[in-house]
Amino acid sequence: MTFRVIQWATGNVGRQGIEGILAHPELELAGCWVHSEAKVGRDAGELCGLPTAGVAASDDVDALVALDADCVLYSPVMAKPEEVVRLLRSGKNVVTPLDWFFPAASEGTTALEEACREGGATLHGTGIHPGGITERFPLMISAMSRDVRHVRAEEFSDIRTYATEFVVREMMMFGKSPDEAARSPMTGLLGHGFKQSIQMVATALDMKLDAEIVTEHESAVATQAIDTPVGTIDPGTIAAQRFGWIGTVGGEPAVTVRTNWFMGEENLEPAWTFGPEGERFEVEIEGTPSIKTVFHGLHPPNLQQIDPNNGIIATAMHCVNAIPSACRAEPGIKTYLDLPMATGKAAKALRGGA
Numbered sequence: 001m002t003f004r005v006i007q008w009a010t011g012n013v014g015r016q017g018i019e020g021i022l023a024h025p026e027l028e029l030a031g032c033w034v035h036s037e038a039k040v041g042r043d044a045g046e047l048c049g050l051p052t053a054g055v056a057a058s059d060d061v062d063a064l065v066a067l068d069a070d071c072v073l074y075s076p077v078m079a080k081p082e083e084v085v086r087l088l089r090s091g092k093n094v095v096t097p098l099d100w101f102f103p104a105a106s107e108g109t110t111a112l113e114e115a116c117r118e119g120g121a122t123l124h125g126t127g128i129h130p131g132g133i134t135e136r137f138p139l140m141i142s143a144m145s146r147d148v149r150h151v152r153a154e155e156f157s158d159i160r161t162y163a164t165e166f167v168v169r170e171m172m173m174f175g176k177s178p179d180e181a182a183r184s185p186m187t188g189l190l191g192h193g194f195k196q197s198i199q200m201v202a203t204a205l206d207m208k209l210d211a212e213i214v215t216e217h218e219s220a221v222a223t224q225a226i227d228t229p230v231g232t233i234d235p236g237t238i239a240a241q242r243f244g245w246i247g248t249v250g251g252e253p254a255v256t257v258r259t260n261w262f263m264g265e266e267n268l269e270p271a272w273t274f275g276p277e278g279e280r281f282e283v284e285i286e287g288t289p290s291i292k293t294v295f296h297g298l299h300p301p302n303l304q305q306i307d308p309n310n311g312i313i314a315t316a317m318h319c320v321n322a323i324p325s326a327c328r329a330e331p332g333i334k335t336y337l338d339l340p341m342a343t344g345k346a347a348k349a350l351r352g353g354a
């Protein structure tokens with residue numbers, strides 16, 4: 001049996017989503033929504049630099065909602081909850097790296113839960129950060145410890161490898177003045193997904209977190225102009241940032257998620273570095289025993305190979321590989337705690353293919 005999938009948007013994640021869907025033995029590309037007018041009518045495979053896939057890109061939401069498909073890989077730059085409600089209500093499962101990793105019960109989730117029930121569909125949020133690094137891997141390795149006292153997931157990334165202007169400049173606030181960033185609602189919004197990860201880890205480990213998750217934000221400014229794929233970062237504007245979101249118990253850190261996002265390691269004030277291990281993701285459990293895992297390979301090998309970016313491929317693939325279990329799940333918002341473990345699939349030659 002194959003599941004018919006619509007790819008929603010063809011940005012960095014979306015293009016990798018299409019390549020992943022086309023390579024997956026249980027999936028078939030059924031449709032492709034695009035935001036850009038210039039992409040309408042073009043073949044979805046060609047938009048990704050691949051052979052023709054036989055699916056024309058469309059910006060007609062009504063037609064795509066009416067299309068016979070099992071799932072949508074939803075990766076536009078910003079989520080429109082009302083659009084997700086329509087897709088779920090039409091019976092399409094939705095897998096997305098944007099939100100709903102472990103959503104708190106609220107008015108928004110009630111409408112989504114109702115849409116899931118109405119359409120018999122599942123909504124699943126996954127990715128790498130938030131996602132696998134902040135939730136799945138900490139919980140997996142925690143199973144080998146007793147008396148877990150602290151969980152940490154931390155990213156160390158050179159953001160010159162992320163070529164998406166809106167996300168990097170407007171959401172991550174690179175190139176803004178420190179004052180502007182401090183006033184920006186984005187500091188709060190950025191934590192939305194990471195805080196859900198903290199809640200999921202705490203719930204699974206049976207931790208009773210304090211009511212508020214603490215947010216920390218430090219920045220370093222450029223000491224001279226820094227060239228990046230999203231344009232020049234001017235001197236005096238933000239060129240490196242550390243965000244921390246910390247779930248506490250009795251005021252003491254219990255679950256920490258941190259990002260170290262730098263536009264390179266030079267020309268920063270204060271001077272910050274990633275240390276000798278370079279770009280990586282770390283997941284650490286303090287317990288008995290304490291366990292630390294370090295993930296390399298989720299960053300591009302160098303600044304020339306950023307498209308595709310390994311982290312983006314991993315984000316898209318974590319979504320793609322979750323589609324079969326999301327399609328088989330009972331209706332509702334489902335997290336890692338609800339779905340069976342998703343795995344990748346072997347290369348075609350190893351599956352007995354030609």
Ligand SMILES: NC(=O)c1ccc[n+]([C@@H]2O[C@H](COP(=O)([O-])OP(=O)(O)OC[C@H]3O[C@@H](n4cnc5c(N)ncnc54)[C@H](OP(=O)(O)O)[C@@H]3O)[C@@H](O)[C@H]2O)c1
Pocket residue numbers: 008009010011012013014033034035036037039075076077078097098126127128129130131163164165166167312315
């Ligand atoms: N959880 C994780 O680990 C993780 C990791 C990476 C990214 N993400 C999230 O995934 C999302 C997509 O990231 P990306 O790197 O693929 O972004 P991107 O390259 O900027 O692509 C986003 C796409 O959104 C569409 N778009 C542009 N303006 C739009 C608008 N005003 N309304 C609706 N759609 C619009 C465009 O689609 P078309 O090209 O089709 O016209 C664009 O290519 C972001 O929200 C990002 O934060 C999550």
